[in-house]
Amino acid sequence: MNDNWDDRFPPLEKIPVHIGIIMDGNGRWARRQGQPRTFGHRAGVENIRRVLTAAARFGIRYMTVYAFSTENWGRPQSEVQTLLNLLGQALKKEVHELHKNGAKLCHLGKLDRLPPILQEGVLEAIELTKNNDRITLNVAFDYGGKQEIVDAVKAIIKSGIPADAITPETISQHLYTAGQPDPDMIIRTAGEMRLSNFLLWQASYAEFYSTPTYWPDFDEVELYKALLAFNQRERRYGLLPGEQPS
Numbered sequence: 295m296n297d298n299w300d301d302r303f304p305p306l307e308k309i310p311v312h313i314g315i316i317m318d319g320n321g322r323w324a325r326r327q328g329q330p331r332t333f334g335h336r337a338g339v340e341n342i343r344r345v346l347t348a349a350a351r352f353g354i355r356y357m358t359v360y361a362f363s364t365e366n367w368g369r370p371q372s373e374v375q376t377l378l379n380l381l382g383q384a385l386k387k388e389v390h391e392l393h394k395n396g397a398k399l400c401h402l403g404k405l406d407r408l409p410p411i412l413q414e415g416v417l418e419a420i421e422l423t424k425n426n427d428r429i430t431l432n433v434a435f436d437y438g439g440k441q442e443i444v445d446a447v448k449a450i451i452k453s454g455i456p457a458d459a460i461t462p463e464t465i466s467q468h469l470y471t472a473g474q475p476d477p478d479m480i481i482r483t484a485g486e487m488r489l490s491n492f493l494l495w496q497a498s499y500a501e502f503y504s505t506p507t508y509w510p511d512f513d514e515v516e517l518y519k520a521l522l523a524f525n526q527r528e529r530r531y532g533l534l535p536g537e538q539p540s
């Protein structure tokens with residue numbers, strides 16, 4: 295990035311604490327260039343670092359990326375294997391750089407369906423970066439919003455909390471994101487207008503932003519455009535204009 299950051303991106307009044315990103319359009323981006331889908335997935339993984347770096351510079355504290363859904367196991371086996379390989383390569387290539395730059399890595403979703411060597415790599419990355427506090431990167435891999443809520447309910451039942459003591463806060467405390475603020479904004483690339491089973495509970499009052507830009511082309515300029523749109527929104531949390539949540 296250029297040194298004239300403030301000239302390119304004047305400070306904004308409101309910066310979301312937590313953004314979630316549905317990284318869509320890798321395959322279409324690759325097809326436009328006459329390349330296979332795997333080419334697009336590789337470019338998409340490499341783009342995470344660029345956007346994370348920009349997010350940290352803008353002052354965002356949490357960024358959650360939707361990397362692989364519970365439904366993605368149904369894709370062609372060759373594509374699934376490519377995505378698993380890319381996760382492994384990213385862990386080897388990127389984790390120490392993330393650690394050096396103060397990023398904390400967290401995993402959202404299931405680990406038990408990943409190959410053992412990948413499970414080990416994820417846990418090692420989490421352990422290495424656990425004390426970093428510049429920005430938290432949540433990687434949702436083998437993640438589904440409905441399954442997350444099911445797992446939270448199971449954990450609540452297992453803990454013995456009586457039914458009449460369960461509150462929305464109780465459920466939040468048993469989600470994969472326990473201890474983190476809910477996202478203020480959900481960004482989806484490639485023009486789609488749906489959540490696709492992503493952070494269903496946490497995104498209940500998030501601002502939704504869709505851009506036609508494919509994920510591999512989504513850079514610091516595109517992120518700034520999203521933040522500009524966020525600054526133009528009035529977050530109401532179900533209240534009337536001008537009212538404040540209690």
